Amino acid sequence: MLIVGELINASRKLIQTAIKEANSAYIQQVAAEQFAAGAHYIDVNAGVFVGEEAEYLKWLVTNVQQAVNAPCCIDSPDPKAIEVALSVHQGIPMLNSISLEKERYDVFLPLIAGTDFKVVALCMSDEGMPETAEARVKIADKLINELTKNGVAIDNIYVDPLVQPLSTSDIYGVEFLKAVETIMTAYPGVHTMCGLSNISFGLPERRFLNRTFGIMAIDRGLDGMITNPLDKEFMASVIAAEALRGKDEYCGKYLAAYRKKKFEF
Numbered sequence: 001m002l003i004v005g006e007l008i009n010a011s012r013k014l015i016q017t018a019i020k021e022a023n024s025a026y027i028q029q030v031a032a033e034q035f036a037a038g039a040h041y042i043d044v045n046a047g048v049f050v051g052e053e054a055e056y057l058k059w060l061v062t063n064v065q066q067a068v069n070a071p072c073c074i075d076s077p078d079p080k081a082i083e084v085a086l087s088v089h090q091g092i093p094m095l096n097s098i099s100l101e102k103e104r105y106d107v108f109l110p111l112i113a114g115t116d117f118k119v120v121a122l123c124m125s126d127e128g129m130p131e132t133a134e135a136r137v138k139i140a141d142k143l144i145n146e147l148t149k150n151g152v153a154i155d156n157i158y159v160d161p162l163v164q165p166l167s168t169s170d171i172y173g174v175e176f177l178k179a180v181e182t183i184m185t186a187y188p189g190v191h192t193m194c195g196l197s198n199i200s201f202g203l204p205e206r207r208f209l210n211r212t213f214g215i216m217a218i219d220r221g222l223d224g225m226i227t228n229p230l231d232k233e234f235m236a237s238v239i240a241a242e243a244l245r246g247k248d249e250y251c252g253k254y255l256a257a258y259r260k261k262k263f264e265f
Helices: 013-020 024-036 053-067 079-086 102-112 133-149 172-186 196-200 206-220 232-244 249-259
Strands: 002-005 041-044 072-075 094-100 118-125 157-160 224-227
Touching: 002 024, 013 024, 013 053, 024 041, 024 053, 041 053, 053 072, 053 079, 072 079, 079 102, 094 102, 094 133, 118 133, 133 157, 133 172, 172 196, 172 206, 196 206, 196 224, 206 224, 206 232, 232 249
Parallel strands: 002 041, 002 224, 041 072, 072 094, 094 118, 118 157
Antiparallel strands: none
């Protein structure tokens, strides 16, 4: 399971304040905590700063990578902002995200064509947000085929079938799960990714819903999550779920986590 730590996002008030005040120590602390908890990539998002996003993204990447030996997931719908952040990034980043929306697709593709970058391929098109698994898979098919034609290795593609709030439609959870299973079966080598916490938006006990939905998605084949790695109980459950699904040879990761006392809550 590839874990992208979600906490350095300017939509969170503490992060927004830290960015405004150039509080490097706080940003680096949050990055270090997520990395220590098991994040493979650290998401950086400065989307609330209209007109200043590019420079703030660049600042975030620099500070995160001073604190941890990990790549960033550069999170922006603006390819120009991502390009600025890439100018200081060390190693192979993940870019979040390309979609089938023409305006976004046309300017994003040149950033990733022929590179080794990891890329989140979001199941969105100019027709709007898909509601059914079938609609999600249709978009995923086009994105996967176009990206591979343009020199993106299938192993670098993380399809995001788009988690939408369960509070707005009772089909969104099950349709997402169906889409994950179909994509992982039909396109060997591709990965799936999601912003897990979207499922619980507007509902009470969000962490409980996120945990439950995450484990259900792992059972369908999900192998990437943008989530909070500081939720120790959930991270332990992810390790257990992957072992139970046969994705942990001889339970090696499970046993290593046990020895490191990752199951103490």
